[in-house]
Amino acid sequence: MATLYHVPLSPFCRKVRLSLAEKKIECELIEERYWEQDPDFLRRNPAGKVPVLKIDGMTLSESAAICEYLEETRPDVPLLPKDPVGRFEVRRLVGWFDDKFHREVTSNLVYERVNKKVMKQGYPDSKNVKTGSQKIKYHLDYMTWLLDQRRWLAGDVMTLADFAAAAHLSALDYISDVDWNRSEAVKDWYAKIKSRPAFRGILADQVPGFPPPAHYADLDF
Amino acid sequence: MATLYHVPLSPFCRKVRLSLAEKKIECELIEERYWEQDPDFLRRNPAGKVPVLKIDGMTLSESAAICEYLEETRPDVPLLPKDPVGRFEVRRLVGWFDDKFHREVTSNLVYERVNKKVMKQGYPDSKNVKTGSQKIKYHLDYMTWLLDQRRWLAGDVMTLADFAAAAHLSALDYISDVDWNRSEAVKDWYAKIKSRPAFRGILADQVPGFPPPAHYADLDF
Structure with a gap:
């Protein structure tokens, strides 16, 4: 194991x-x-x-x-397509979320609000929190634009790009930092991915001192 | 083209x-x-x-x-080995340099000394420059440890891991921020990679206002 x-x-x-x-x-x-x-x-x-x-x-x-x-x-359940162009697009988006989205949004919100307290590194910097809250709007709009053309973020099948994005958004949702009313397309996409069995462990997470909001684990949020 | x-x-x-x-x-x-x-x-x-x-x-x-x-x-000239464990090691090291090394060293030195001036974003922050100069020592030691066991950083053949590392070190060497006397192993490794035809374009780079030191393009540095 x-x-x-x-x-x-x-x-x-x-x-x-x-x-x-x-x-x-x-x-x-x-x-x-x-x-x-x-x-x-x-x-x-x-x-x-x-x-x-x-x-x-x-x-x-x-x-x-x-x-x-x-x-x-473990290629039995593939999370990357077979063709190089499709694989490129998945990796590009994984990079987008793990680099750009992380730097502009996740680190300004999750790290400021949660990690600093857990790591005893002081209080949230309100300037960073404000930056993160602003920047997430642009990213949700970019996701909306992608999902207008595709069923999933990188194409018509679910891939690692969806998991990378959902990993960031679910961490932000744990602290109520995602405005799901901004985009019907992103909300529908998240509802689909959230209902997968693979997501159950994530929805059961509990961080001491930070109880999640009621909608966090709700599949009909 | x-x-x-x-x-x-x-x-x-x-x-x-x-x-x-x-x-x-x-x-x-x-x-x-x-x-x-x-x-x-x-x-x-x-x-x-x-x-x-x-x-x-x-x-x-x-x-x-x-x-x-x-x-x-374009697999004719491979930069990743064929076996999954070897490929993992290359990707791990590319991540090491492009994430950890970049955050701790390159961004504290190249970005402070060069990018800020070119982008008209003010003067170098001496605290960051000091941090970068300190942190590079630990990374050179880590490379020395790897090269004690291997001919190249990720194994016995040259891979993308060597290019990722050389990309950072060559940018730092352009502003004389690498102490080549710290490690014979790293110096030998850099001499090998620097002498490849693929490196010629990098060695011919010129940034206006920042002339490179004489040793930068010298294969016997």
């Missing part, structure tokens, strides 16, 4: 958790307070961050590399 | 340029002042950053996705 060292609201961990669950890879979850820099953990991953996945006798880090490894070794 | 929109010292552009050159894909380079947010450029890439590659009738962005696309469509 695999073991994943993670923190509940990390979008990078959530993307890996969704991939594992969709591919039906059994995995034990261990919460890792990586900011405490436990020497045992640093030995497992010198980068000192989560996710870290123990699988096939190895210890893997870097969420993008982990997802590609799972795709190559 | 392909066209790459780039800026000379961007490590992400350099990684793509090295991949293109190693794979012998002819490519015209166009310098793109992306921070000026030219509407034509934003139409090509809504993420508003470089590199952007026009190839095969498409316009591609996100350097990691671009490199995977080149690998899948």
Whole structure:
């Protein structure tokens, strides 16, 4: 059985958790307070961050590399299409969410509101929170534009791009930072992905001191 | 022929340029002042950053996705090994350099010293420069540790991991921010990669107002 060292609201961990669950890879979850820099953990991953996945006798880090490894070794449930152009589009969007969206939105909201308190690093910086709340609008509009032309974000089948996006949005939804009224298309897309069995673990997450809003785990939000 | 929109010292552009050159894909380079947010450029890439590659009738962005696309469509000169474990290790290290190294070192040195002036965003923040100068030591030591066990960073053949690392280090070397005396192993590795024909374009780069030091293009540095 695999073991994943993670923190509940990390979008990078959530993307890996969704991939594992969709591919039906059994995995034990261990919460890792990586900011405490436990020497045992640093030995497992010198980068000192989560996710870290123990699988096939190895210890893997870097969420993008982990997802590609799972795709190559467990291709039965594919999360990337077969053609290079389709694969490019999935990877482009994974990069979009894990780099641009993360920098502009997730780090300004989830990190300011939750991580700082959990890591005892002070109070949220209201300037950053305001920036994140502004920037998410543009990203929701970009997703709407994509979903006007496609059933899923990268094309007509669900892929890792949808999991990357849902990983960020679900972490933001846990702290009520997504305005689902802004876009019918994004809301419908999230309802579809949220109702997948792979999403159940994510919806059951609880961060001490931060109870999720009632709509968080509700499939008819 | 392909066209790459780039800026000379961007490590992400350099990684793509090295991949293109190693794979012998002819490519015209166009310098793109992306921070000026030219509407034509934003139409090509809504993420508003470089590199952007026009190839095969498409316009591609996100350097990691671009490199995977080149690998899948031009496999003759491989930059990833064939086995999933070897591929994982390459991707892990590309992530290490493009995320961790970039955040801790490149953005604190190249961005503070060069980009801020070019983009007219003020003066270098000496606190950040100091942090970058400190952090690079740890990364050079990590590379030394890897190279003690391997001929190249990810194994016994040169891969995209070496190009990702060399892209960052060459940009730092342009502003004399690499202490080559710290590690014989890293210096030897850089000498090997620097002498490849694919590296010539990188060594010929010139940023107005920032002449490179004499050793920058010298193969016997």
